[in-house]
Amino acid sequence: MRIKEIFKKAIEMGIEADFRGREGVMKVLERKRKKYEKLSKKEKEIFDLEALENPYLDSRIYNIAEDKEIKKVLAGIHIEVEELLVAKELGNIDLVISHHPIGKGLANLADVMELQCDILNYYGVPINIAEGLMKERIEEVARGVHALIHQKTVDAAKLLKINLMNVHTPADNLVAKFLKDLIEKEKPERLGDLLDLLLEIPEYKEAAKIGAGPKITVGSPENRCGKIALTEVTGGTEGSPKLYEKMAIAGIGTIVSMHQTEEHWKMAKESHINVIVAGHTPSDSLGMNLFLDELEKRGIEIVPCSGLIRISRVKK
Known part of the structure; x- marks a missing residue:
């Protein structure tokens, strides 16, 4: 496989695992195409054309120093300049793949957050409420990432002549679907059961050994789960903390989150949602x-x- 084939595979896998379904994702792209057609010539000159084909703009190819068959990949959660130097030191790395976005992908992190509205709606939060509360959070994230130095790692990859790409929301979609399917199959009754279920997954078990595994942060092992929602696993980054009250009203009893800020934790606790x-x-x-x-x-x-x-x- 070459780099573009690898990237295309990532996007396809992300679409297949997307809460919105393929049709929903295609509607998002079609809406962007219609907006593009209405732009002026001047606006089109600076428009990100990849937005017309890629529904996950936090995932990109950043540098193709040599377009060749890829035999060996260095892959990590958070790739920065030091990891590129590791790749250079190893000497036989054909491609570096980051999970977290960098470069233009980081600059466009807020673009994928609309997905959270559909996930919230899937679990019973009215779409108008989800969109209303997410709008201000999306704008907040957009302002935050705008201030960052996005191109640092990308520039280093170009100087070092290293192939570089990242896969963010497509991979997050995969873990969200994996957990959703598992939870719906096993139907854990109490928080302790849900925690045990997560710890049966090798990645979570290994993380627990180094102090980074799953934890009950709101509630106790004896609490009943109620409706379990995967609202904080994919869709860019954390949504609005104001949503917890609305989630409780929608009947959500437990949230499985990837990570939470202190403000999110407090609001979940006040809303009596297990986390x-x-x-x-x-x-x-x-x-x-x-x-x-x-x-x-x-x-x-x-x-x-x-x-x-x-x-x-x-399987070997």
Whole structure:
């Protein structure tokens, strides 16, 4: 596989696992195309044309120094300049894949957050409420990432002549679907049961050994789960903390979260919603592993770094 084929595979896997379904994702792209057609010539000159084909603008190819068959990949959760230097030192790395967005992908992180509205609606929050509360949070995130130095790692990759890409929301979609399917199949009754279920997943079990595994942060093991929602696993970053009250009204009893800020934790507690924070590192690792397994099936060697807990599910 070449770099563009690998990236295309990631996007396709993300679409297949998306809460909105393929049709819903295609509607988002069609809406962007219609907006593009209405732009002036001057506006079109600076428009990001990838937005017309890629529904996950926090996932990108940043540098193709050499377009070749990829045999060995260095993959990590958070790739920065030091990981690129590791790749250079190893000497036989054909492609570096980050999970977290960098460059233009980081600059466009807020673009994917609309997905959260559909996830909230899936679990019973009226779409008008979800969109209303998410709008201000999306704007907040957009302002925050705008101030960052996005191109640092990308510039280093170009100088070092290293192939570089990232897979963010597609991988997060994969872990969200994996957990959703597992929870719906096993139907854990109490928080302790749900925690035990997560700890049966190798990535979470390994993370627990280093103090980064799943934790009950609101509620107790004896609390009944009620409706379990995966509202804080995919869709860019944390949504609005004001949503917890609306989630409680919608009948959500427990949230499985990837990570939470203190403000989000307080609002969830005030709304009497149980919370299990599954863990950032193992959740990101699970999503990336589900994607990386597809590369391994095609004979590509995976070298984990930067926090990636590599668990292969490829049958030997």
